[in-house]
Amino acid sequence: MFKRVLLVYISLFCACFFTQAQTPEIDLTQAVIIDVRTDAEWKIAHIEDVSLIPWEDIVAATDKLQLDKSKPIALFCRSGNRAGKAMALLNAAGYTQVVNIGSLEQAAERLDKPIIY
Known part of the structure; x- marks a missing residue:
């Protein structure tokens, strides 16, 4: 248990150093696209037809959806x-x-979808 918690903390620490260029490319047309912002942020602006799952809930929510662990997932x-x-x-x-596709604006551009305000 301790090793798993330590691994998660190390992964979170390392996440600060990930950039879009360091992440592998995936076919976004085949990916599950997830907005990991808060509900309040989503209400201000969001991308049409994209799921909202706050980042703190991401593992439980994806497990609940029973996603195949090899299915492409793009987050912003x-x-x-x-x-x-x-x-x-x-x-x-x-x-x-x-993959991390960056900010709301970067995701909208990469997905070729409008931001809804």
Whole structure:
């Protein structure tokens, strides 16, 4: 148990150093796209047809959805920081194709979808 907790903390610490360029590319048309911001942030602006799961709840929520751990998952938030933390948590939980696509604006551009205000 201690080793798992330590691994999660190390992963979260390392997530601060992930950049978009360091993450593997995935086919976003095949990926589950998840906004990891808060509900309050989502109400202000969001991308159409994208799931909202706050980063702290990401592992429990993806497990509840029974996602295949090899299914591509793309995460974003306001700046990319929380998406990096969520990515580290999912990687520690055994998900193998998780990417941080950055901020809300970067995600909208990469997904070619409008931001709804």
